[in-house]
Amino acid sequence: MTDILADWYLWTKALHVISVIAWMAGLFYLPRLFVYHEETVKTGTDTDDLFQTMERRLLRAIMNPAMIATWIFGLGLVMTPGVVDWSMLWPWVKAASVLGMTWFHMWLAARRKAFAAGTNTLSGRHYRMMNEVPTVLLVLIVFSVIVKF
Numbered sequence: 358m359t360d361i362l363a364d365w366y367l368w369t370k371a372l373h374v375i376s377v378i379a380w381m382a383g384l385f386y387l388p389r390l391f392v393y394h395e396e397t398v399k400t401g402t403d404t405d406d407l408f409q410t411m412e413r414r415l416l417r418a419i420m421n422p423a424m425i426a427t428w429i430f431g432l433g434l435v436m437t438p439g440v441v442d443w444s445m446l447w448p449w450v451k452a453a454s455v456l457g458m459t460w461f462h463m464w465l466a467a468r469r470k471a472f473a474a475g476t477n478t479l480s481g482r483h484y485r486m487m488n489e490v491p492t493v494l495l496v497l498i499v500f501s502v503i504v505k506f
């Protein structure tokens with residue numbers, strides 16, 4: 358098994374990065390949709406329906422599959438011999454950051470359900486601030502995997 362992973366290392370990494378890009382696009386865009394949804398749309402209107410459709414499709418068609426693919430290829434890299442040295446700091450920073458990113462995804466999914474039920478209570482400002490969470494985690498992750506401190 359580890360031989361196969363070693364042979365496919367660069368392909369796995371390429372697929373991991375492609376999945377990461379698709380996931381991050383959604384993690385940045387969905388909170389922006391929530392900002393406009395909250396600040397400009399009245400509950401029960403056609404525009405409300407349109408925003409709900411965009412949010413649902415973004416999450417189900419792009420973000421959920423991209424998150425699952427990122428995890429599968431990422432764990433494939435973790436199991437590849439010689440890739441991760443757990444005595445260094447970077448794998449721990451990366452692990453904590455990807456857990457944070459996954460938590461953020463779940464939080465967004467819960468907020469989408471609140472919009473769909475017409476029970477959103479958070480302000481546009483709140484969503485703007487939360488939009489910084491994936492940015493901070495992205496910076497930590499990229500420094501971890503590239504600099505390998």
Ligand code: HEM
Pocket residue numbers: 370373374377381427428430431432434435440441455458494495498499502503
């Ligand atoms: C979800 C769980 C994840 C796991 C288990 C994981 C694990 C890994 C591992 C083990 C590597 C290999 C490092 C190497 O070859 O030296 C890697 C590479 C990489 N990861 Fe992840 N990762 C995950 C999520 C993410 C996320 C969320 C991002 C970006 C926001 C990301 C960005 C990258 C990048 C850019 C590389 C390539 C670094 C290089 O050029 O060598 N990963 N990942």
